[in-house]
Amino acid sequence: MAKDHKEQVKHAECVIRFGKRLKDVRGSRGMTQAELAKKAQVTASYVWRLESGGAAPGIDLVERLATALGTTSHDLLPLTAAPDTLGLLQEQARSLFERLMKATDREGLMMLNPLLARLLEAAER
Secondary structure (H helix, E strand, O other): OOOOOOOOOOOOHHHHHHHHHHHHHHHHOOOOHHHHHHHHOOOHHHHHHHHOOOOOOOHHHHHHHHHHHOOOHHHHOOOOOOOOOHHHHHHHHHHHHHHHHHHOOHHHHHHHHHHHHHHHHHHOO
């Protein structure tokens, strides 16, 4: 029995990153999907599919999209996702704070406490 619909392909994470980057660059150029599609010789619905991660472009299309956007294909192809550095930054701050608490005197604490209070106030907003 034949299926009535196509099965959804699960693309690699790089396709999702490409789509997000394409959308960001297009937006930064003030272009609509239809304008980009016309310049790159594809349909607006295909640009939508690319930006939403529903389609993976060929190398030649990446080049046409880059040219249409006035950028390079390299710029549209982020190789890796940006790392989540929150945990690393927290550990660095914790380590620095612990070292400071061991090494500082009354004068140091009098300078540190107002700074910490301001940082906490900003973080709670």
